[in-house]
Amino acid sequence: MVQFTATRPIFVQISELIGVRIMTGAYPPGSKLASVRDLATELGVNPNTVQRALVDLEAQGLITTHRTIGRTVTEDESAIADGRQLLVKQRVQDFVESLRPFNYRPDDLCDILRTCMKEEEAT
Amino acid sequence: MVQFTATRPIFVQISELIGVRIMTGAYPPGSKLASVRDLATELGVNPNTVQRALVDLEAQGLITTHRTIGRTVTEDESAIADGRQLLVKQRVQDFVESLRPFNYRPDDLCDILRTCMKEEEAT
DNA sequence: ATTATTGTATTAGGTGCTTAATACAATAGG
DNA sequence: CCTATTGTATTAAGCACCTAATACAATAAT
Numbered sequence: 001m002v003q004f005t006a007t008r009p010i011f012v013q014i015s016e017l018i019g020v021r022i023m024t025g026a027y028p029p030g031s032k033l034a035s036v037r038d039l040a041t042e043l044g045v046n047p048n049t050v051q052r053a054l055v056d057l058e059a060q061g062l063i064t065t066h067r068t069i070g071r072t073v074t075e076d077e078s079a080i081a082d083g084r085q086l087l088v089k090q091r092v093q094d095f096v097e098s099l100r101p102f103n104y105r106p107d108d109l110c111d112i113l114r115t116c117m118k119e120e121e122a123t
Numbered sequence: 124m125v126q127f128t129a130t131r132p133i134f135v136q137i138s139e140l141i142g143v144r145i146m147t148g149a150y151p152p153g154s155k156l157a158s159v160r161d162l163a164t165e166l167g168v169n170p171n172t173v174q175r176a177l178v179d180l181e182a183q184g185l186i187t188t189h190r191t192i193g194r195t196v197t198e199d200e201s202a203i204a205d206g207r208q209l210l211v212k213q214r215v216q217d218f219v220e221s222l223r224p225f226n227y228r229p230d231d232l233c234d235i236l237r238t239c240m241k242e243e244e245a246t
Numbered sequence: 247a248t249t250a251t252t253g254t255a256t257t258a259g260g261t262g263c264t265t266a267a268t269a270c271a272a273t274a275g276g
Numbered sequence: 277c278c279t280a281t282t283g284t285a286t287t288a289a290g291c292a293c294c295t296a297a298t299a300c301a302a303t304a305a306t
Contacts, residue, residue, distance in 0.1 A: 007130075007132070007135070008130050008131065009293060011293080012130070020224050020225075023225075024224045026224075035251075036254090045294080045295085046294060046296070047296095048295075048296090049293085049294065049295080052293095054253095067302055067304095068251065068304060069252070069253095069304075070251085071252095088225065092239045093243070095215075095218040095236075096236070096239050096243055099214060100243070101143050101144075103147075109236065109240070112211070113215060113232065113236060116212075116216055116219050117229045118229075120216070132262085133264075158281075158282060159282080159284090168264080171265075171285095172263085174283080174284075188283070190271090190272055190273065191271090191272055191283070192274070192281095192283095193282060
């Protein structure tokens with residue numbers, strides 16, 4: 001069972017969750033994903049919601065669907081690497097953009113970031 | 124007219140938009156806000172949606188409501204400073220958390236951040 | 247060939263967000 | 277006192293997301 005945020009659609013969060021696992025290697029290229037029904041149970045959501053997330057991931061080229069076998073992580077490692085790079089870049093950009101009105105200097109923001117990472121590390 | 128993201132409720136985005144303007148001093152302490160109806164027109168949304176955002180901001184202690192005069196930014200500058208610190212901290216934490224699975228070293232993440240800020244600056 | 251497992255599609259109902267159209271309440275300002 | 281302006285409340289409608297229950301389609305495994 002996973003905790004979801006109320007502010008964003010669950011299927012998007014699931015898509016990102018699995019996408020990140022693929023991009024970090026937790027789900028290796030070619031490995032088999034659990035079935036829609038199993039994932040739904042595991043995540044504590046409706047199968048339809050999982051289905052939407054998986055359609056998303058397939059559209060991104062991160063997974064492949066085999067009619068009755070199930071789904072597997074793509075073998076195309078460059079697609080995975082590209083996805084990872086894009087996602088990280090997007091998150092960094094969004095972060096920078098969200099703090100833009102505060103006019104931080106790069107050095108100061110880096111300091112804040114380092115401090116936060118040290119604290120998180122301690123967790 | 125402002126551009127809103129589809130993924131989060133508009134009233135939340137408006138609340139943040141005005142909140143940030145207060146925290147950055149764009150809306151100084153004690154200054155008068157536009158009326159609900161004017162803000163709705165200006166932002167291109169329904170008055171009810173603006174109303175929800177403003178109720179939010181009042182709950183945060185950032186604005187005060189005067190029955191028929193309208194609303195003003197709080198005079199309590201420490202409340203504003205506290206809000207700013209909390210918001211920035213939250214955003215940094217969320218950012219760090221969102222990239223946690225990728226296991227970046229602080230130095231590397233700082234480099235990525237700096238690069239992104241330089242590019243953004245050029246805009 | 248049969249069966250169980252897989253993905254897929256459909257229908258219905260509930261909830262929250264947003265808009266629209268009103269109406270009411272309170273009071274500053276003339 | 278009157279009036280315009282302010283905040284506030286209500287009702288109805290549409291839409292997206294999510295759940296639930298069910299059914300169908302395809303095929304690997306037996």
